[in-house]
Amino acid sequence: MLLPWLCITLGIAFGSAVVPFVSIELFVIGLATQQPQISCLLLGAAVAVGQVGGKLLYYYAGRGSIHLPAFLHRRPRPLTARRARWELRTKRLRAWVETVRAKCEEHPHWMLGTYSVSSVVGLPPYMATVVLAGLVRMRLSTFIGAGLVGRFIRFSLLAASPALFAGWFL
Incomplete structure (x- = not known):
């Protein structure tokens, strides 16, 4: 009866990696x-493989x-006053993202550290670091290795x- 649960867990972990509205944390606790x-180690390994496998889509994107x-x-739309104000407001955010991207390309160890911490703790958001890892062209083997280790640690501890965690959610 162990293998079916691990396969279901792998599938749900993959799905939660692709569709961020699915909470794999609640599933693992339940x-x-x-x-x-x-x-807990088998459960952590199944979730880690599913999560990193699903996030590969975002990495490649x-x-x-x-x-x-x-x-x-995005379809090109005429520039209205409202849209012009919105673009002006987000200009600083876009500049900040570009600065972070440039820094990560200059210092690949920072990106590895940030991605590794994010895969365990979830801060900065794991989804964002996955996309950023793709943008700065982190080596695929590094991406998979650090992601698997971090996600394994996170979900093995959770399982x-x-x-402890059931009292918070139930």
């Missing part, structure tokens, strides 16, 4: 609470290897302590 015979479908592309 599964660890209801199925205590499943090892950040690299420019995957092209988004036409309906997701090991369901009683």
Whole structure:
């Protein structure tokens, strides 16, 4: 009865990596609470593989290897006063993102450190660091290795302590 649960976990982890509205954390806590015979290490490994596998889509999109479908592309619209104000407001944010990208390209160890910490802690948001890793062209082996280790640590600890976290959510 162990293998079906691990396969379901892998699938849900992949889905939660692609669709960020699905909470894999709640699933892991619930599964660890209801199925205590499943090892927290096996559960952490299944989630790590699913999460990194799903995030590879975002990594490749950040690299420019995957092209988004036409309906997701912005259509050119006439510049209205409201739109001009919005672009002016977001100009500083776009400049900041470009500065961070340039710094990460200059110092690849910073990107590795940021991505590694994010994969364990979730701050800065893991989704953002995945896309940024693609933008700065982090080596694929580094991306997968650091992501697997970080996600394994995060979800193994989460699966090991369901009683602690169950009180927060239930």
